[in-house]
Amino acid sequence: MLRLLLWLHLALVPSWTAAQPIQIRDDRGTEHRLAAPPQRIVTMLPSLTETAWVLGVDSRLVGVDRYSNWPAEVAKLPHLGGLDDAQIEAIAALKPDLILASTSSRAMERLEALGFSVVRLKSESHADVRRTLDLVARLLGNPDEGARVWARLAREIDAAAGRVPASLRGRRVYFEIGGGPYAAGTTSFIGETLARLGLANIAPPDLGPFPKLNPEYVVRAKPDLIMGVQREQSALMARPGWNALAAVRERRLCGFETPQYEMLIRPGPRMGEAAGLLADCLARLGTTATR
Numbered sequence: 001m002l003r004l005l006l007w008l009h010l011a012l013v014p015s016w017t018a019a020q021p022i023q024i025r026d027d028r029g030t031e032h033r034l035a036a037p038p039q040r041i042v043t044m045l046p047s048l049t050e051t052a053w054v055l056g057v058d059s060r061l062v063g064v065d066r067y068s069n070w071p072a073e074v075a076k077l078p079h080l081g082g083l084d085d086a087q088i089e090a091i092a093a094l095k096p097d098l099i100l101a102s103t104s105s106r107a108m109e110r111l112e113a114l115g116f117s118v119v120r121l122k123s124e125s126h127a128d129v130r131r132t133l134d135l136v137a138r139l140l141g142n143p144d145e146g147a148r149v150w151a152r153l154a155r156e157i158d159a160a161a162g163r164v165p166a167s168l169r170g171r172r173v174y175f176e177i178g179g180g181p182y183a184a185g186t187t188s189f190i191g192e193t194l195a196r197l198g199l200a201n202i203a204p205p206d207l208g209p210f211p212k213l214n215p216e217y218v219v220r221a222k223p224d225l226i227m228g229v230q231r232e233q234s235a236l237m238a239r240p241g242w243n244a245l246a247a248v249r250e251r252r253l254c255g256f257e258t259p260q261y262e263m264l265i266r267p268g269p270r271m272g273e274a275a276g277l278l279a280d281c282l283a284r285l286g287t288t289a290t291r
Contacts, residue, residue: 027122037141038098047268048100054269055137055145062094123267124209126192156272160279165286169198176228183213189267230255254281
């Protein structure tokens with residue numbers, strides 16, 4: 001009889017644990033309460049797709065946004081538009097029990113109005129990435145994984161910082177988003193990584209994370225280094241006044257091919273690898289850079 005009672009007790013405990021609700025508050029301040037980890041998930045931002053995948057979403061991921069292309073496995077999933085042109089009917093047809101999206105996606109309001117659970121997350125800074133990792137891990141039922149991934153990222157960024165030549169520490173950098181005129185400012189996740197690598201930023205904190213910069217501002221700021229997408233860098237000399245910049249004349253440039261650039265501008269679980277790419281370029285420039 002004692003064994004029977006013990007068996008009944010042990011049999012009941014896992015069921016009670018699995019039924020524990022998940023309660024979180026997203027970055028719009030909305031409370032979400034789920035009876036159990038979601039089983040049909042749509043992600044509407046590449047960084048959230050990558051975050052969910054690394055945290056173990058696997059077959060529970062049923063659709064992604066237009067730009068999600070990592071890992072390769074997401075290529076076979078339905079691609080459902082972007083921030084403001086999300087394919088509402090197609091998303092609804094997938095019957096997701098959770099949608100992960102940006103706080104800035106206006107299209108999500110229609111899905112919320114239809115009764116779908118939309119967790120809205122901000123992705124501007126390192127703190128945002130860390131919080132997102134923890135929230136998504138809890139939603140997926142893997143609450144310890146967020147801290148584990150963040151610890152890995154911290155180690156990878158520290159290792160990258162250790163490879164930056166001393167001659168480049170303190171140099172001022174302009175990291176161009178796309179073909180401009182936006183920059184990765186000091187308070188952006190890219191700017192924070194650059195600071196961890198020992199670089200200064202020509203875009204001060206009061207301009208916000210991704211400020212729109214007049215090209216003349218960049219010329220006046222005289223960055224020591226310029227970083228951005230590779231396809232734009234061959235045209236820098238042709239920009240008015242930019243041939244006066246020593247960084248352009250002396251080719252103190254870090255240009256990244258599209259797959260690498262996409263990794264650099266996505267605030268997610270590949271930020272450590274992105275820091276390594278930046279460090280690789282800085283190591284190449286380190287032997288020739290002069291003030």
